[in-house]
Amino acid sequence: MPLKLVEIRETPARTLGAPCSACDIRDISICGSLTTAELEGLRRIVSTVQCAAGQAVIHEGDPAEALFNVVAGAVKSYKLLPDGRRQITGFLFPGDFLGIALNDTYAYTAEALQATRLCRFPRRRMEALLAEFPNLGQRLLVEASNELVAAQDQMLLLGRKTAKERLASFLLALSERAARLGRPNSPVVLPMGRGDIADYLGLTTETISRTFTQFRRSGVIRQAERGEIEIVQHKALRALTEGG
């Protein structure tokens, strides 16, 4: 397994020349709902991190020194068992938070799926900011709440759904997320490989592959570009989600 260990390049935000007020993802991230003063407070402590595909942003067990917000690209977060079994706990896209759990150490490793840009907020300074702007804490609580709901859905999926139901749920969730962000809900873009999908759904690559084929053959989906799935029959896919 050729493990690439690359240093994370880290540059102060201003060198990139893009102030928060001109940020691409302002309205889809936490920043959109903040006051000018709060935004200014964040801007003072933020730096930008650029990651290449495959590069780790945080490591499970490391002291949690910062909190991140994905600006561009995609990230997977996962936990490992000593023997190498892996569970991906989430895929993060622009607007998503990384390391929101305010614990002493990171509970998971996070790795870029593509070239990815993130905003980095040092934890110490973030906590000071939370004291200054309580509203910021509220927003974080809302984010954490949403993550919690998603985690519980995933428990239901992992504990009780069949392979077909899992993959259908996954595709539909990605599609709905895209729609919520104002993008087309089909085709669904899959920046991750079969192995990653498998480790997210508690299955194997083979089962993912076979189930994709089943869906394709039954006409529910169609292979668009490489890494893109067109949802042909939304209704049918939704039915498959809970055992149609």
Place this chain on the structure above:
Amino acid sequence: MPLKLVEIRETPARTLGAPCSACDIRDISICGSLTTAELEGLRRIVSTVQCAAGQAVIHEGDPAEALFNVVAGAVKSYKLLPDGRRQITGFLFPGDFLGIALNDTYAYTAEALQATRLCRFPRRRMEALLAEFPNLGQRLLVEASNELVAAQDQMLLLGRKTAKERLASFLLALSERAARLGRPNSPVVLPMGRGDIADYLGLTTETISRTFTQFRRSGVIRQAERGEIEIVQHKALRALTEGG
């Protein structure tokens, strides 16, 4: 399936005659780390709910009108699939929060495992209180963070662990939780039945039963009282957790 539909009895806190400052679980719940003013604010909006075993406290999909804190007893929270498959998302004990996810509707149903007493905080008034006492929000964020970490551990368990590893992890987690609350870490008290454990671990009652027997035969645990498991070999059980 004889479904008991019983009204939840609800009485204002003061009628029970126990002010927060004399609360049994002050130091293990959120209340322990609050100022007098914050505690007084909570006391003004709190009421106490008493539930019999099997009674639902909240229902998945209902508007989330309140947030609860378990004072005594035990609660299970679960999600259902239309065909009846069930995933228990957590067991809650004194000090635990219920409905912390500040969303519009409850994401799961919660049901008392035994006679249970809870503190009830109306959501509207809670939000007003959060605005008044930012520190309270911080505390909720910490609670949510911890729940999030637990949820991710559970995803790893459900997605990647074997039946033996799941049950070992479960017993150890209960044992450690008891220890954290200053109780003996063995024997472990199991207020839930085999079916509940199965639905929590993504298995069946039969597999739970068989795995308990395996553990008993190999001398790792011993059956103490009904509903109590003595952990004989802590080390061995921990090894089983990740495939020993």
Place this chain on the structure above:
DNA sequence: AGTCGTCGATGATCCAGATCAATTTGCCGT
């Protein structure tokens, strides 16, 4: 004390998805 109903344990069999094993496809650099 007897009866019923529920829960837990255990045995026999089955099957969805894992594992093992080839191919095939697509992508990269040259």
Place this chain on the structure above:
DNA sequence: ACGGCAAATTGATCTGGATCATCGACGACT
């Protein structure tokens, strides 16, 4: 255009845990 490599697909076989079925133990009622 041409290897070379990693990812995806497909097929054959195996197996951990599900399912189906039975029985015993316990507690709650008369």
